[in-house]
Amino acid sequence: MLYALCFLLFAIGLYCAIVKKNMVKIAIGILIMEYAVNLFLIMLGYRAGGVSPVVGPEHSDPLTGNVTASFINSSVDPLPQALVLTAIVISLGSLALIISICIRTYEKYGTFDITEIRRLKG
């Protein structure tokens, strides 16, 4: 159910990016899509009532030195968090670029409306 809501958010972002006429709104639509994917990734690793996946000395078995099964069964999955961090950094980079392109375009055309920015066609 929650996953479906994530997908709905993704679809809303896609709709916004495709339908809107304003360049900044299109950028916002892309951001909404990014947030939906990040949220989805985080939810994949989420576990209700889980503990943070940092292994301390109290979590290892004193006899074998291995991590205890109870810790493995209760900790959240750390991998999606690492993925989301990477994805956020990438989206920051592309957001900076897309906004700077919007600003430069506004300087040239004097408008954010993509229906008026139509020198290329065919």
Next chain:
Amino acid sequence: MSGELKVLPLFVIIPLATAFVLPVVGSFRRAGRSVATVLANVAVAALLVLSVRSLGSSGVYQVGSWSIPLGINMVLDGLSGLLLLTISVVAAAAMVFSIRYMERYTAKPKYLTLFLLMVAGMNGVVLSGDIFNLFVFMEIASIASYALVGFGCEHEELEASFKYMVLGSIGSLFVLFGVALVYGNTGTLNMAYIGQAVKTNGLNPGLSFALALFIVGFGLKAALVPFHAWLPDAHPSAPAPISAMLSGVLIKALGVYALSRVVFNVFGVTVTVGWLLVALGILSMVAGAFLAIGQWDIKRLMAYSSISQIGYVVLGIGLGGLILARGQDTAWASLAILGGLFHLVNHAVYKSLLFLTSGSIEMTTGTRQMRQMGGLAQTMPITRASATVGSAAIVGIPPFSGFWSKLILVIAAVQAHYYWIAAVIVFVSLCTLIMYLKVQRYVFLGELPVELRDKKEAGIAMLLPMVVLACLCLLMGLLVLVPALRNGILEPAVKVLVEGLGYSARIIGILSEGMVI
């Protein structure tokens, strides 16, 4: 064997490290710019040497000595080796061309930095054995290319860059969503282990949805026809060497390579997906060719022709997958995939050649409109000769490279009893002939306009890459005609796709035999 594998990270490290050094060096006035140019050329030349040396070898490199599936791995096999060589050859030609061509722009070191970042990203995509890293490298290459398309900062360039960036970002996000779904369903991001999970458990609805997302995402990057809207704006707006890189290798490394790797080696090809690829290929071929014929902007015509040619590549690969999935003769499937991959390499060479000649023409005449040109055969004989060789190759006139790849595709289609596909291939070749005859007629023949009378051919740095690529167009037929070259370069790449889900067993097998680092 184990010694060669340490080479793999260098394919990413060399361009990445050089890219970070260049802006520092380039800030020292005029001498700094020359040093930056030399450094960038040395880096690209080093990549060319490395990719030629690693040809024919295969293996796995585990980043930071973490064993998979815990760590990240880089995989070199026949397909990666083929793509690496193609990227290096086109990058070297475009880089030498840029020495002179980019003098008219102000921020040359920044241009070189973005160029190298794009190369680093593409090499990473091709080598990555991990699906999330494939996404990360794809974003490195894409973001660098968005910036390069808008490099001139004029009206059209900014508009094209924005359009490209929006569609490119949407494509990337589809891929990222697919990656998330794959992780949720299989619990791993390593392509070999995902392949293993798919092999044992089959495709559940979540994975099928992920596959659909991947096809849309990589299809957007490859500019297949329903997703092609950005390409005819973006490729002409970029500086000519970048157009050559974008059309020549970027759409292939990020689009076709990633698509075929995911479809064949990770998910395993099915009849539905095979038909889907064939349909996308044919749609791209026909629509791209029809739209190209009506263009009057020389680079825009070539960009539409890229869409049409990428259709051939996807058609060949999809046809091979279709034959495989139906359980028909593997030899035909190999032939179809061989045709597709050979066409990929050919198109990389002749389309970059054509875009470089268009850059040379644009620099001399100051326009891209074919109506304002004419008679350039008199003033620019070498450009004219290279453009004619490139056109002959793309149309498929016998001794040149394009003929052989199209011939293989036709033979494969006929042998598999898809006669109508063979007919479409021949028909689109005729359309290609019309569009390049138009280029010859309006650009090189006819009356020379008065204001272009005293213009001269461009310098040696721009002519050299064009002549080298033109010679390659002539010689590349040898890649299939000489058995030693075919077995050394093309066949290993075909085998990778034909083995399908066997990929995972091979990668895990290499590791268990202890052939790591």
